[in-house]
Amino acid sequence: MADLIVEPIVTTGPIAGSTKIYRDLDDGARVPFRRVGLAGDEYLDLYDTSGPYTDAHAVIDLHAGLPARPGVVADRGTQLQRARAGEITAEMAFIAVREGVPADLVRDEVARGRAVIPANHRHPESEPMIIGKAFAVKVNANIGNSAVTSSIGEEVDKMVWATRWGADTIMDLSTGADIHATREWILRNSPVPVGTVPMYQALEKVKGDPTQMSWEIYRDTVIEQCEQGVDYMTVHAGVLMRHIPLTVKRVTGIVSRGGSIMAAWCLAHHRESFLYTNFEELCTILARYDVTFSLGDGLRPGSIADANDAAQFAELATLGELTKVAKAAGVQVMIEGPGHVPMHKIVENVRLEEELCEEAPFYTLGPLATDIAPGYDHITSAIGAAIIAQAGTAMLCYVTPKEHLGLPNRKDVKDGVIAYKIAAHAADLAKGHPRAQERDDALSRARFDFRWHDQFALSLDPDTAREFHDETLPAEPAKTAHFCSMCGPKFCSMRITQDIRDAMAAKSEEFAAHGNRVYIPLENSVP
């Protein structure tokens, strides 16, 4: 693939307690699920983002890349254009089975622009997925090296690792050496859509000086990445000259790299952003490959103090204009959101985004609900992420414990993904997603029955759940014991509850035998 010597080592094999199964479609496509085996030949099938890597029977050859899926059509326009024409594409059919919803719903949401299917014709290794508020909330994991750390092998490993734990898309945010080669390795081996910020590579081409950037250099970078198979691209086209003065009195100014680069360019050249003035040409390029716009919030708040300010919402209004332009050109669009926002200001972001951007899928970075916990920003932001997803955000960009401090390593990637799967699932529950609570109920039943193996297998991270349990009770009999180390055998409330149920059942029989006279008053009057 490249003349570098790259020998990535990635994690393969099923997640503990699960096997990979597929539902076969007529066109030869196979929709993957993670089947959790439970006691008594029961099972629960879960949405599965991990690709062939968790299939015990798959042969993985990272140098060859993943096999292409069938059904990719390159010459009939974008998913948006085809949805508008009434077509249910191969990708939509795949997604309908994957999400457990009617294919019509998938098509209609895409046609309305309320959902996107990021699927570059040139990335056939990816399994189709959808981002939209009518579907399960999705999670993106950022990876990528910088000038200071990391290697291609590590980034491929992180990509596989992130999807193993549930990342629905990956963004390759590499800014260091070998950007093209890194992306090639990631794309050819990624079972999920890959997003980028083309500006980062373009800036490398001008040796990091934003003032030397030009539309031509940027455009050529976009084409290079479209050709390679990138599925969605962050474009900070909403940072306009008139917005820049609005940021001057902020506590943390402009924290988006793309936003700050464009602001610096505008000021240096005394000209309006070339992304804004050339936006229609950009649409033409993206439409050719069906690459989805992720309109970046270059002026997102970088601190609690700057949340929901004039700069942020002025840019959002511009993103609304651009959404209409993109959709008119048949290009799929989603909108990026903050950042750092205190809890009471979160919902307003969704309301305004939906109003200004015609309900295009919202894709937010957290937001962090406080600034005071560097080292724990996967948690500060999981709080904000759960709330913003409940309000309608379609995809959450994870934040790792290293946010603000350094580049995430493998452990950070997993911690970030798990924290965000929690936030996304909590939101699915709160939104009443039809299949979300099945998993909670199955796990809680296993917990109540002391089926420890089932409890581990149903959890987001079976390895850690089992490891924590085994710290105090490692012996195999403890996996079926009707107690745990928290209370010990005598105090177990679950065991006592079972005794109570048995007693109540016995009472019931006695009650029936004695002519059904009431022995416990049931005068509860509270709902």
Place this chain on the structure above:
Amino acid sequence: MADLIVEPIVTTGPIAGSTKIYRDLDDGARVPFRRVGLAGDEYLDLYDTSGPYTDAHAVIDLHAGLPARPGVVADRGTQLQRARAGEITAEMAFIAVREGVPADLVRDEVARGRAVIPANHRHPESEPMIIGKAFAVKVNANIGNSAVTSSIGEEVDKMVWATRWGADTIMDLSTGADIHATREWILRNSPVPVGTVPMYQALEKVKGDPTQMSWEIYRDTVIEQCEQGVDYMTVHAGVLMRHIPLTVKRVTGIVSRGGSIMAAWCLAHHRESFLYTNFEELCTILARYDVTFSLGDGLRPGSIADANDAAQFAELATLGELTKVAKAAGVQVMIEGPGHVPMHKIVENVRLEEELCEEAPFYTLGPLATDIAPGYDHITSAIGAAIIAQAGTAMLCYVTPKEHLGLPNRKDVKDGVIAYKIAAHAADLAKGHPRAQERDDALSRARFDFRWHDQFALSLDPDTAREFHDETLPAEPAKTAHFCSMCGPKFCSMRITQDIRDAMAAKSEEFAAHGNRVYIPLENSVP
């Protein structure tokens, strides 16, 4: 203190970047603060729960215990009674300085029963604090050994460790051997109020058989703990016979240990709960020491499926009745809350608690917003905790990563406390607590200025923030470098923003020099 050989080792010394300071009161009491030193002789004083252990000048003798504070009055009734009489007690004066609010507010909230000051006359080692929705949201950390693991020394260490990271109260939930001695070590060395669940010790006295429990054994245990200095007690007096059938069809039955014990007792004896029938006598005992009731939710939901059900809310109505009884007897009361609750059902819990329990402080365990992440329940529950605290919960009982799996070790205690400090602070921000945002703003300014040392010192966990930063850039010059390992030197948005500000300032001067003609349209029309 006890005839066991106990040699606890605890963590002492200031938190990195901070020093302990005191504001002296007229009665000789000293109100502690953590003073964070910042660049340029600036500083920020923070609420400090850690007691003398973080005072570089304190001499710690665990065998002797902490010194008693002045101002403790044992013969003039409870804080509630004295507040009703219009008195501003020594504890209220201390709290007013500590919280930065008028002493009148402290007294009035206590008099209304909307806040409690858990301060047993026999626990003078504790620094007064308040739990109520008009004040900063508080965090409790549970510690305590079980029949399976741990020792007294470890529990004392966990107590000091938890308060170091911000635990406002400690609950000693020991259920194993040496319960009295463990509690004695904790009480004599705890700078924060200590809570217990007396039923756990009472049950040890009947060798763990709930059916052998009696009012007399329970009452004597309560008196023993009152004498020892316990500040608040969880009493599951709301589990009535008529509630028990409501739990039978639940997914997870009764998950509270106290609740299941009382339900088992009621069924075995065919009698109403002795906690309920003897509640007035219990009030008389607690009033004598000014021990605060924490009315336990013995029927709290243990799974998403069981949230907000008839059993839970029937018990809450009973807790409302008991609140009135306790307050009539002059006893301070708070109310415990769930548990496991999906996000969309959280706020209803607060609304109903306030309605039924006269706005007595709500004290909730999480709640967990999903069941599917054992191993990460500090995160699933921090989401719920932040939301429920924003809605008015006064104190949050932490959940550690070991929840459902095992007893927390030292690392788990810290992870739980930090996750809950995040949730509590996020809620303080959302509620507009007057001093909350100061810390966010100070940290974000430090971040923008690349004052790394200040950023670490202002964070909830300076050690981890620094360690994460140093993983990639360990050298001292990197602590003042105007970039970090995330983007490297070329891409730094913060640096570019500074350039933009400089350019804007230059433009401003140029603009003024040219007669103030507008060069950038400022037609932004979005709020």
